[in-house]
Amino acid sequence: MSRSDSLVENSFDGYRRPDGRVAVRNRILVLPSVICSHLVAEEIAEQSPRAVATPHDHGCAQLGADNEQTEQTFLGTAANPNIAGTVVVGLGCEHVQSDEVAAAIDERGLPVRELSIQGVGGTGPCIKEGSAAATELARNADSTRAAPASIDDLTVGVVVGDLDDSTIEHADPLVAELVDRVVAAGGSAVVAGNERFAAHPDAVRQRSAPATLDDIDAMLERHEGLPSRANAVGRAAASADADATLGALGTNPIQDVLSYGEQAPHDSGLAVVDAPSRFEEAATALAAAGAHIVVHVTAEGVPAGHPIVPVLKISGDVETLEALPADIDINAREASADDLERALLAVAGGQETCTESHGLSEFAITRIGPSM
Amino acid sequence: MVSTFNGYRRADGRVGIRNHVAVIPTSVAASSIARGASEIGAWAKPTPHQMGTSQPAEAREQTERVLVGIGQNPNVGAALIVELGTEESDAGELADRIAETGKAVETLSIRDAGGTRPAVERAREVLEDLNEEASLARREDADASELIFAAECGGSDATSGIASNPAVGNASDRLIEDGGTASFSETPEFIGAEHILAERCVDDELRERLLERVAQREEMADMMGVDLRGAQPTPGNQEGGLTTIEEKSLGAIAKGGTTPVEGMVEYAERLPTGGGLVLMDTPGYDVESVVGKVAGGAQVVAFTTGRGSTTGNPIAPVIKVAGNPKTWEKMSNNMDVNASTIIDGDSVEEVGGRLYDTLLSVADGQHTEAEKRGLEEFAVNEVQPKQIAGSGVGR
Amino acid sequence: MKGIVIDGVGLKLTTEDNVATALDDLEAGRSIDAEGLDIELLEDISFGHKFALEALAEGDEVYKYGEVIARTTKPVEPGAWVHTHNAESTRGRGDLAGVEQ
Numbered sequence: 001m002s003r004s005d006s007l008v009e010n011s012f013d014g015y016r017r018p019d020g021r022v023a024v025r026n027r028i029l030v031l032p033s034v035i036c037s038h039l040v041a042e043e044i045a046e047q048s049p050r051a052v053a054t055p056h057d058h059g060c061a062q063l064g065a066d067n068e069q070t071e072q073t074f075l076g077t078a079a080n081p082n083i084a085g086t087v088v089v090g091l092g093c094e095h096v097q098s099d100e101v102a103a104a105i106d107e108r109g110l111p112v113r114e115l116s117i118q119g120v121g122g123t124g125p126c127i128k129e130g131s132a133a134a135t136e137l138a139r140n141a142d143s144t145r146a147a148p149a150s151i152d153d154l155t156v157g158v159v160v161g162d163l164d165d166s167t168i169e170h171a172d173p174l175v176a177e178l179v180d181r182v183v184a185a186g187g188s189a190v191v192a193g194n195e196r197f198a199a200h201p202d203a204v205r206q207r208s209a210p211a212t213l214d215d216i217d218a219m220l221e222r223h224e225g226l227p228s229r230a231n232a233v234g235r236a237a238a239s240a241d242a243d244a245t246l247g248a249l250g251t252n253p254i255q256d257v258l259s260y261g262e263q264a265p266h267d268s269g270l271a272v273v274d275a276p277s278r279f280e281e282a283a284t285a286l287a288a289a290g291a292h293i294v295v296h297v298t299a300e301g302v303p304a305g306h307p308i309v310p311v312l313k314i315s316g317d318v319e320t321l322e323a324l325p326a327d328i329d330i331n332a333r334e335a336s337a338d339d340l341e342r343a344l345l346a347v348a349g350g351q352e353t354c355t356e357s358h359g360l361s362e363f364a365i366t367r368i369g370p371s372m
Numbered sequence: 373m374v375s376t377f378n379g380y381r382r383a384d385g386r387v388g389i390r391n392h393v394a395v396i397p398t399s400v401a402a403s404s405i406a407r408g409a410s411e412i413g414a415w416a417k418p419t420p421h422q423m424g425t426s427q428p429a430e431a432r433e434q435t436e437r438v439l440v441g442i443g444q445n446p447n448v449g450a451a452l453i454v455e456l457g458t459e460e461s462d463a464g465e466l467a468d469r470i471a472e473t474g475k476a477v478e479t480l481s482i483r484d485a486g487g488t489r490p491a492v493e494r495a496r497e498v499l500e501d502l503n504e505e506a507s508l509a510r511r512e513d514a515d516a517s518e519l520i521f522a523a524e525c526g527g528s529d530a531t532s533g534i535a536s537n538p539a540v541g542n543a544s545d546r547l548i549e550d551g552g553t554a555s556f557s558e559t560p561e562f563i564g565a566e567h568i569l570a571e572r573c574v575d576d577e578l579r580e581r582l583l584e585r586v587a588q589r590e591e592m593a594d595m596m597g598v599d600l601r602g603a604q605p606t607p608g609n610q611e612g613g614l615t616t617i618e619e620k621s622l623g624a625i626a627k628g629g630t631t632p633v634e635g636m637v638e639y640a641e642r643l644p645t646g647g648g649l650v651l652m653d654t655p656g657y658d659v660e661s662v663v664g665k666v667a668g669g670a671q672v673v674a675f676t677t678g679r680g681s682t683t684g685n686p687i688a689p690v691i692k693v694a695g696n697p698k699t700w701e702k703m704s705n706n707m708d709v710n711a712s713t714i715i716d717g718d719s720v721e722e723v724g725g726r727l728y729d730t731l732l733s734v735a736d737g738q739h740t741e742a743e744k745r746g747l748e749e750f751a752v753n754e755v756q757p758k759q760i761a762g763s764g765v766g767r
Numbered sequence: 768m769k770g771i772v773i774d775g776v777g778l779k780l781t782t783e784d785n786v787a788t789a790l791d792d793l794e795a796g797r798s799i800d801a802e803g804l805d806i807e808l809l810e811d812i813s814f815g816h817k818f819a820l821e822a823l824a825e826g827d828e829v830y831k832y833g834e835v836i837a838r839t840t841k842p843v844e845p846g847a848w849v850h851t852h853n854a855e856s857t858r859g860r861g862d863l864a865g866v867e868q
Contacts, residue, residue, distance in 0.1 A: 036681060039746070063600075067603075091681065118680045229757060323486065535768070619832075619836035
């Protein structure tokens with residue numbers, strides 16, 4: 001598929017960050033470093049303009065690889081282009097220390113403030129000082145320039161969730177065409193949903209660029225012999241045809257395998273992200289990878305959005321389309337690739353998705369091992 | 373003299389100290405809608421969590437045990453189970469298990485309701501009705517023997533083992549003397565102190581089980597190929613003077629007082645009423661651990677802290693007990709009981725008595741600092757694929 | 768408070784303990800009367816942290832609550848701060864799981 005096949009005007013009005021990156025939203029992130037400060041973070045976000053919180057269950061009593069994954073996800077989330085500045089909120093005694101997270105964000109040249117409940121003397125002062133910091137960051141965000149941008153500036157995230165006839169026949173092929181168009185235009189795509197990759201190792205290898213094979217094998221090895229966190233998807237993928245399972249990837253070779261929470265190093269082409277297809281965990285990994293927008297391929301119709309990125313819900317499931325008419329953005333049975341591309345660009349230009357209009361979102365980080 | 377309080381006697385005979393309407397999502401797909409619907413009033417208590425619509429069987433069973441236990445907790449007057457409608461856990465079945473206690477339970481499917489907006493509206497209508505029904509309950513005389521009291525520690529430092537944990541242990545002893553149940557958990561924080569607990573077990577079978585569970589938690593470090601010190605003690609623990617997990621554990625078990633260990637239950641399994649000191653096998657991760665014990669039926673929690681943890685729980689009031697004088701001074705708005713006076717010379721018995729009085733007042737309806745501030749953290753401990761595929765560690 | 772208060776500033780929880788817990792922020796050089804034994808603090812000891820009541824060789828067991836809480840990783844002088852820099856846990860060592868075979 002080449003750019004000339006698209007009939008869609010490919011530009012939109014975005015934001016341009018001081019470092020040149022294009023954004024499609026202009027938000028302030030209130031990031032709790034641990035579960036113990038997540039309600040305080042949510043309250044700060046509630047009281048501050050442009051602010052979103054990312055409550056999660058992590059940050060303490062985790063072992064080794066889980067700690068590293070959590071910290072990496074925090075950094076990726078704060079570095080998402082849609083975020084104009086970050087307030088890191090800690091409790092004070094947790095494993096993932098808020099000041100260290102803030103220092104790592106600062107090192108990347110991103111605006112950041114930090115405070116902890118124990119440091120400022122309780123939840124009340126923390127909410128007060130935290131919202132003052134968020135409000136100050138929002139003032140800087142107010143002056144961020146609106147700027148024309150085009151599809152090649154975008155990183156599009158795709159969550160390949162449920163696997164059934166409706167996704168195989170309708171939603172996945174449509175999304176594959178979008179992925180091909182984005183990549184052909186010079187943009188990039190990141191795809192999450194590792195149950196499908198784990199179920200069809202040979203097919204994944206065949207779709208990889210030669211230089212990526214080792215990383216692919218390492219990813220496959222991580223999941224060998226383990227049950228899927230999204231169990232139904234794992235089961236469906238095991239019994240489905242390999243090409244059908246990987247249908248949403250499009251025709252481009254896989255250039256990169258990103259670990260969970262890792263930022264995408266490339267600015268064009270296709271990468272897969274080692275995240276389960278559980279929507280909130282997948283969307284978090286895609287946002288951390290740098291996705292501006294996430295397309296969620298769903299049969300169940302999970303209605304939650306994500307705090308960092310606008311989410312386009314696409315479904316071809318007749319019952320879901322009937323049951324959740326105001327929760328699904330794209331009817332994969334009726335929409336053309338042009339329709340989907342237009343919708344993507346409209347959302348990039350500021351149009352609210354279904355989940356944004358409902359104001360409900362979920363943020364979650366996946367796990368490797370158990371809580372201690 | 374037997375201690376008493378006023379509580380809500382439920383149809384199953386258990387006594388609640390609060391009269392909440394719980395709003396329980398069956399999966400993460402329904403969590404944000406449960407939260408949104410609960411904005412209707414402070415009496416509606418959502419328990420949003422991050423468990424998926426389709427977990428492996430071992431994980432799903434644990435999630436269901438938690439959700440049912442939360443609904444059955446006597447502090448819950450009525451419950452609404454919210455589902456997307458595609459989950460492997462069935463809302464109707466969970467509701468039936470909760471309804472066995474005789475309380476009003478309703479279910480709501482987001483798909484059947486027609487999506488997010490109509491589901492939130494419909495949930496609010498159902499919640500109004502449930503609250504009306506729950507509001508008919510009146511407080512009546514109850515005996516301290518009907519209380520299940522959970523002890524927890526978080527944000528520990530060296531004062532925890534010297535001041536706040538011994539004070540909570542003394543309150544546990546008092547409640548057990550009055551015929552009640554006290555429970556503490558956090559199995560990783562038995563490591564290095566398990567021989568002392570084992571000696572207190574009432575029989576050999578229990579002793580072996582306890583030691584086996586402690587060994588399983590220790591094996592998790594092997595499974596992840598790391599030193600346990602990567603998680604325990606935490607940086608805050610270490611800054612507060614705790615050098616090793618053994619030192620932390622020896623201080624932590626002081627929460628359990630001095631009575632014999634009568635039993636040990638699984639994460640979120642029902643704790644007996646009038647059962648004396650009963651352990652629960654939970655992680656040390658405090659929010660998940662508190663949720664496990666509340667799902668087990670604990671009506672009230674005492675949470676000791678040195679550094680200053682501020683977390684609460686949506687269903688059971690959490691009494692924060694400060695052991696560090698600086699924390700008491702700096703964070704008094706988040707703390708309920710000052711146990712740091714032990715360091716200045718107060719006896720453990722004196723402060724334990726004060727804490728026991730607070731516990732009965734909170735049972736009577738007095739709000740804790742976390743309740744006043746709406747601090748209601750909730751998280752379910754998830755059994756991970758690595759545990760399932762491995763040796764059964766932590767199950 | 769359970770245990771033996773030493774010179775008003777340290778807490779020895781049982782008679783077997785070879786470390787005491789500081790009940791205040793204590794300065795280096797301070798002389799402490801530890802049950803008749805004179806100990807000079809070799810470094811600042813923060814509130815809640817531990818100092819050695821006797822000389823410990825590398826690999827010695829550290830006692831608090833009358834129980835082993837750690838093993839020393841280097842020799843420790845009386846009055847020295849005892850913490851993660853010179854003492855370590857003997858439990859939950861998944862990092863050594865492969866080495867010990």
